[in-house]
Amino acid sequence: MDRVRKNPELSRRHFLRAAGGAAVALPLLSSLRAGAAGENFPKRLVLMYTPNGVVPDAWWPENVVSETSWDLNTIHKSLAPFKDRLLFLKGVDLAVTNDGPGGLHQKGIGGLFTGQQLQSGDLFVDGCGQRAGWANGISIDQEIAKTLAVGTPIKSLELGVRATENDVQGRIAYAGPGAPLPPMNDPSEVFQRLFSGFGQNTDQLAELRARRRSVLDTVQAQFRSVSARVSSSDQQKLEAHLTLVRDLESRMATGSNGSTSCVAPAVPAALDANSEDDMPTIAGLHLDMLATAFACDLTRIASFQISTSLNHIRYPWLNSMGEGHALSHMGPSDADAFQELVSRQTWHSQMLTNFLTRLSQIPEGSGTVLDNTLVLWGNEVSEGNTHSHQSIPFLMAGGGWYFRTGRSLQYSNTSHNDLLVSVLNAMGTPATTFGQADLCDGPLSGLV
C-alpha cells in the first residue's frame, strides 16, 4: 500500500475523479516526441461544442478593467490555473446564420465551425417546422487536418457525449459540403480504435500493415471498376468511399502505435452511451484518451461535443432535472432554472479544465503538450431564450505559440468567419477567408 500512496499518478487520478468524474486509469506518460531535442512539436486542435446557449451574466468575465485585467465569472472559476492561457472573445457573431435555410439551432450548429449556410432541401425539419440540409462546407478542423494530420494514424477524432441526434442538429464537423462526420459516443469503442494496436512488436505491426495493404489494394480496384458501371451521382459516392479507403491505407503505413513512450490507459468499463448517469464518466474518459492520443501522436485533430442542439437531457449528477432545450428557454426570472443552467455550464467548463490539466501534465520538450494545443469552444446560439446568434460564447484556450492569451477581448458585430480564419492561421494553414467568403475581413483583429 505504501507504493500506492507514494504514486503521484494515483493521487492525481483521485483528484481528477473528485473534480470531474473522470475514472480512467491514467498512464504515466510523456509525449512521444519528448526526447527529440530541437524538434518542432506537432500542433493540435480541439473544437469543443456545448449546446443551447449560456447564461451570459455568469459566463463572460466580470470586473473587466482592460483586456488583461478581469476576473473569471462563476461558470469558469475552475479555469483559474489556466487564466493566462485563455482568450474570451465577446461580440463575435454567427453572421452566417443571417440568411439561408434552416431553424435557428440548425443554422447555428451547422455554421459554427464551417462558416457556411445550410444546404437547402427537405432532409431535416426542426421543431419549428424549418427545413434544411447539411452544412454546405468543410469545417476548420478538417481543413486544418489536410496539412496537419499528414502521417498520423488517425486523421481526426470526433468524440460525443450523448451526441445521438443523427441529423444536422447533431453534427459539428464536416469533411466537405453535405459530408458530416459522426462522433463516437462510446469510450470503449474509442479505446479500441486508439489503443488496440498497442503491445504489438515491430514485426507484428509490419506484417499487419502488409496484409492490410494487399487487401485494400484489391478493394480499391473493385471500387474503381464498379464506379465505372453506375450513375454519375452514385459514382460520386463510390469515389468518396474509395478516397477514404486510400486514406486509411496511407495512415496505416505511417502509424506510431506501440512506441515505448506511449502507454495505453486501462480498458474502460462498459458504459451506456444513452445513459444520463454515465455522462460524466464518458466525458472524462473521452478527454483523457484524447490527451493520450495527442501525446502519442495518434492524432492531432479532434472535436468534442456534449450532446446536441435542441437536446432534452437531464444532468442528474448535478441534481439538474430540467430538459436541456426547454430549460434553456426559461426566462431570466426563473431562479431555479437559472441555477440549473449555471451548474450545467460550470460542469462544461470543468471538463475543459480537466482536459487542460491533463495536457499540462504531459511533458513535451521543455514544456508540455498544452503548449502545443489550441482549444476553440463555441455554441450554436448565445442564449437559449433568445436564440440570438450575436456574441456567441467563444472561448479559446492554449494556442500560446500564436495568440497573445490571457485576455478578454470585446468585438462589435464581427463575423465569426474571421475567428475561423485566425484559427486556421494559428494552426499553420495560410488563409484570408474561410467559409462564406463575403463574411470575411481576414483574421480577427488583435489576437496575435
Place this chain on the structure above:
Amino acid sequence: MRIALRLLGPACVLSLAVACSSAAPTPPPASGAPPDAPPADGLVCQANQHPAAPISLLTRAQYDATIADLLGDNSQPSSSFPAENEVSGFNNNTEVHIANPLLVEQFMNAAEGIAGRAVAANLSTLAPCAGTSNAERASCGSSFVASFGKRAFRRPLTTDEAQSFNTLFSGLNSTRGYSAAVELTMQALLQSPQFLYRLDSERAPTVESGAVPLDSYQIASRMSYFLTGSMPDSVLFGAADAGALSSTAEIETQARRLLETSRAKAMVRDFNQQWLQLDQLSGLARNPPQGMADVKGIGADYRESLQQFLDQVFWEHGDLPSLFSSPQTFVNARLGAVLGLEAPASGFAAVSAAPGRVGLLSQPGLMAMLAHSDQSGPVQRGVFVLQRLLCIDVPPPPPGLNPVPPDPDPNLTTRERFAVHTASSSCSGCHKLIDGAGFGFENYDQLGRYRTEENGLPVDASGEMMATGEPAVNGPYTGVLELSNRLAQSPRVERCLATNWYRYAMGRVETEADGCSLREVEQKFTASGGQFKELLVAVTLSEAFRYRPAIPGDM
C-alpha cells in the same frame, strides 16, 4: 421530423405560433397526394417513367443480419460502426447514409474480425482443399472466390472480378499460405462495394424504351433487404439463378414466402422502430411521481411492450384498423407496477381491455415517449398524430423570426400552461392545429399511466382535429378512443402508412416519378381493407421497385 416529435418544447412552439399568425394554416399536401382529393388527381402516369434507383449502403442491422446469414456469425460486428444519419426517422436513406472515415475504418476492422473467426472455425467447409501444391490450392481458391463471392456479392462475379480476387488469392497463398489467403481474400470481398452496397443501378445489358428492368439478382436483393433485412436466402437465390424474378407472379410468390420467415419478424420491428422513432425510448428519463421507485432504464421495457403490441397487430390482426382498435397492452412486472396492471413475474403478458387502453394511441410506451420528464406532452402527441399518422407537416415560420417568449408561469397546470399558445391571437393559428390534436391525450401522464384526474382536478381530454382534409376526421373530439375511431377509417392515415412503408422499402423519400407506383400501392392497400401484407407485396410488384431509368452507358 424526428426532432419535432422529440423536442418541440413550449417555447419553440411559441415561435411557430407567432409565425403562423391567427389564420388557420393550410398544411402542405401529404407526399404524393393532396389531402382532400383522390391521389389520382393531377397524376399523369407515363410509360417508362421511373424514379432513380440509387446504390444503397448496408445499415448496421442489415450488415449484421447479412454476416449472420453468410457465415453463421452472430456476433453483431456492426456494434462498433457509427450510427447512420437519419431522414424522417429512417436510417436507410440513400441520400444521407453514406461512407465516412470512421465507418470505412470500422468496415476494415469488422472484416478482419469476421474473416479471422470464419477461417478459424470453418476453413474446411468454406474453402475445402485436398491439394497441396500452389497450383492446386490456387484452384481451390478460385472455387472459394466463385462460391463465397457469389453469396457475398449477391450475384455471380464477373470474369474481371473473379480474376482480380483469384490473383489476390494465389499471391497470398504463395507468400502466406492457404489459410491466410482465404482469410485475407474474404476480408477484401467484405470491404468491396459489391458487398457493402446494393448496386441497383449497375448497368444492365437490356433497355426497354428508356427504362431498365432490374435483373433477377437485383430484384432478389431488393426483396430480401426490404422484407427480411438481409441477403437473399437460398430459395430466393435459386429463383434469381433461374432468372425467374422478371415475372411478377414469381415476385409475388417469393414475397409472400419471405413474409413467413423469422427474418420478416425482425424487419417489421425495424420498420416500427424507425417509423415511430422508438429510439427516443433509449435512455428515457422520467421523473417518478412521489412514492414511486426510480424508473431508470424503463425505456427498454416500454419499447418491448410497444413492439409486442405492434407484432400482434401486424402478424395476428394484420390490418390497419386493428392498429387503432386492438385492446391489448403488454406488460412485465416492472411496467405492471408502474401502470397498475397485473403482470407475470417474468416476461411479458397481454392485458386485455384495461381501463383507457385501446389501440396504438393509448399504448403506455408511446405515451411515455411523447411526454416531458415531469408532465404529459400535448405538443409532441399532436405533432405525432399530424406528422407520423397523417403525413401533415407543420408549416415553417417566416424567415428571420426570433421571438422572445414570456416567462412561463409555474403555477399553471399542464393544459393551462399549454393553453397560453391557443389563447394568444398571434399563436392560435398553428397551435389550434397542433395542440388540438394533442390535448385529447391528457388521460395519459409522462409514464403513460391512465388518469382521470390531474392534481385533484378532472382531466379535460377534449381536442379538435383540423386541416386533415377529411370531414370525418376533422372536428372536436374527446379522448383517445374517439380519435382512434376516426383515424382507423381515414383514407389519409392509410395513404400515410403506405407512404412510410414505401420510403422504408425504397430507402429514400418519394419523388414525383414515384407518384404512379405509390398510387398503385395505396390503391391495393385500400382494396385489401388495409391488410399490411398486401401493402408490402404491392410495393414489391410496383414498377418503381422493378425498374430504373436508363443511365448513360446502358446499351
